[in-house]
Amino acid sequence: MTTRAAPWRRGSLDDGSPAPGPRFLPYHRLAHADPEHRWWKPLVELLLFGAFYLVLTIVFAVVWAVGLLAVRGEEALDEVFLAGAELDMMDPAIFFMLFFSLVLMIPALLAARAITGPRPLGLLLSVTGRLRRGFLGRCLLVALAVYAVGHGAALLVEYALLGSLTAPQPVEGFWWLIAMIVLVVPLQCAAEELVFRGYLMQTVGRWLRRPVFAILLPVPLFTFGHLYDTWGLLAVAVMAVVAGWLTWRTGGLEAAIALHVVNNVIATLFGALGLSDPDAEESSWVALVLSAGMQVLFAWLVVRSARRRGVEVTRTVHPPRPPVLLAAAPTAGVFGAGGPGHGPGAWVCPGPPACPGHWSGPVPGAASRAFVD
Structure with missing residues (x-):
């Protein structure tokens, strides 16, 4: 029998003791809530996830290419992939291809998890076995407030140093980009969190009990999936650590998803407004300090709010009755x-x-x- 634990309870969590009694499982150990779990199942899940994602990506690529040819003509693919050395992410077609191809990880991972377990399927989302929408909404509001203050302060510093601010210059296809930023980018962020903070953290947690391993071991995979210079990669790594710690500390993916969504929506919105270059691979220590400061502040506010509101952070698993x-x-x-x-x-x-x-x-x-x- 499995029930939700009292929130923010005191005492040891999942100490691995063979003594009878309930176990209080944090997020990264939720696989042990399913009596059918086995150590090798994450490896099978990975193979199934890769196979499903490959098939979905191929189907999407064919549909996307046919749609592009129908809208832009027979030379469209050559213009997109051969005309320049780099893809223009602010081209609505390229933007949709890059971001929606990552969204496909959601059905691929859920299908693999449905086959291999653990069950219920919602354990991938939180200790309650579901997405806590109220908590997610509060986290989004906190992230929006923190990023508004952070970027507002950055604009004030820019104005104080330069005496003027960069005027917005919306790129071509601006409104198409706005629609995709609102509809596709949040799903892309949720997909990455499901894989890097969901699947990977719970996979490590099946084998290693201490949360530090579940938080830190997926960081390099997430970090080096981005093409930035050293400062940019450090900023991505800080975000991965903060998101992993929040997932463990709040018992679910909601806070990490909110942080990722607001970060990416604002970054792509600035690109659509011509205020930044989303294709740039170079960053600076100033950008690192700004982003890290906003993320740490967000984490502190969210954990403080979660504790005050009694958000569930563990799942109580009772041993079978003999x-x-x-x-x-x-x-x-x-x-x-x-x-x-x-x-x-x-x-x-x-x-x-x-x-x-x-x-x-x-x-x-x-x-x-x-x-x-």
Whole structure:
């Protein structure tokens, strides 16, 4: 039997003790809430995820290419991929291809998890087995406030140093980009969190109990999936650590998704407004300090709010109830007080559907005890 734990409870979490009693599982250990889990299942899940994602990507690529040719003409693919050395991410077609191809990780991972477990499927989202939408909404509001203050302060510093601010210059296809920023970018962020903070953290947690391993081991995979210079990669690594710590500390992906969504939406919005170059691979220590400061502040505010509101951070797993041994009453007469056959050595059955009858004859070799389910 599995239930939600009291939030922010004191005491040891999932100490691995063989002693009977409930286990309080943090997010990265939720695989152990499923009695059918096995150590090798994450490897099978990875193979299935890769296969599903490959198929979905191929189908999407064909549909996207056909749509591009239909809208822009026969030379469209050559213009997009061969005309320049780099893809223009602010081209609406390229933007959609890059971001939606990552969204496809959601159905691929969910299909793999549905086959291999653990169950329920919602354990990939939080300790409650579902997406906590109210908590997600509060995290989004906090992230928006923190990023508004952070970028507002940066603009004030820019104005103080330069005496002017960069005027917005919306790129071509601006409104198409706005629609995709609103509809596709949040799904892309959720997909990356499901994989890097969901699947990977819970995979490490199946094998290693300490959360520090589940938080830090996926960081290089997330970091080097981005093409930036050293400062940019450090900023991505800081975000990965903060998101992983928040996932463990709040018992789910909601805070990490909110942080990722607001970060990416603002970055792509600035690109669509011509205020930044989203294709740039160079960064600076100033950008690193600004982004790290906003993310740490966001984490502190979210954890403080979660503690105050009693957000669930563990899942209580009770051990299976063992059979109860009861001493059989002496037989009273032919049928006795317990009915026919309810004498010493008789097995008392609870009835259908567990067994076709309500009693049976003596169990061979049994002592004067009865097993009751």
